[in-house]
Amino acid sequence: MVEVLKSGLYSTIQDLGRFGFQRYGVPFSGAMDAYSSKIANTVLGNNENDAVLEITMTGPRLLFKTQTVICLTGADLSPKLNDVSISLNKAIKVKAGGVLSFGKLNYGYRCYLAVLGGFQSESVMESKSMFSNVTKANKIAVGDSLKINTASVFNLEHNATLKVNTNHFKSKTIEVFEGPEFESLSDSQKALLFNQEFSVSQLNNRMAYQLNEKLENNLSPIITSMVLPGTIQLTPSGKLIVLMRDCQTTGGYPRVLYLNELSISRLAQKKPNEKIRLKLLKQ
Known part of the structure; x- marks a missing residue:
């Protein structure tokens, strides 16, 4: 125990x-x-x-x-x-x-x-x-x-260790992919997404990370659809919300981008007010 x-x-x-x-x-x-x-x-x-x-x-x-x-x-x-x-x-x-x-x-x-x-x-x-x-x-x-198991003998005599990629913690870059509603964005909106830095809001938890900087939004809401951890939603106010591991299973905000598992992991290590940059990867 x-x-x-x-x-x-x-x-x-x-x-x-x-x-x-x-x-x-x-x-x-x-x-x-x-x-x-x-x-x-x-x-x-x-x-x-x-x-x-x-x-x-x-x-x-x-x-x-x-x-x-x-x-x-x-x-x-x-x-x-x-x-x-x-x-x-x-x-x-x-x-x-x-x-x-x-x-x-x-x-x-x-x-x-x-x-x-x-x-x-x-x-x-x-x-x-x-x-x-x-x-x-x-x-x-x-x-x-x-509750844990009791180790009857200490069987790791080789002092196992692994080298960790420090960019996982230090890099500002968060790689993203196009979401289902990405093409509804204007060229100027797309440019803003990838040419400016965003900062992590104080409003971050296991459900979602909000970003402080706003993106002008004139998109219409979508029919409530499936969302997954890593989905980036664009709210009517222009806030970007990155859904994390405890997120809901459906949502009605446009899903403009999404993160893969490694990008979710890297974002999860960012503290409030830390800066990130979004980098678009082609599928």
């Missing part, structure tokens, strides 16, 4: 998501930065879909009541084990009684904690990803006990 001594700003159990239930209005959910989540599991030799703890901006304080091996990836939140700094992207042995804590945010926005064998929380609709009204809780809380 892992006891939650401090929950952090917003920490949730996530795997790669809940597939096949969108026709019932159930979001995909899953790790916002699937790239980093997969790295954490790969370092430990886990299945890439094993559940991890997604930590946003401010880290929790966790007491390990059983020995295990962990890996931290994604954002650098100055992690410490028993008050000693530890590295990201590396297998770290944790003995029973070990306390994992976090400090200053150095880069990125979301950190991922994987444990050997994955977190063993309840699976609902074929996924352990936390989401309101689907799982019992939508985030961890002080006093929670997070």
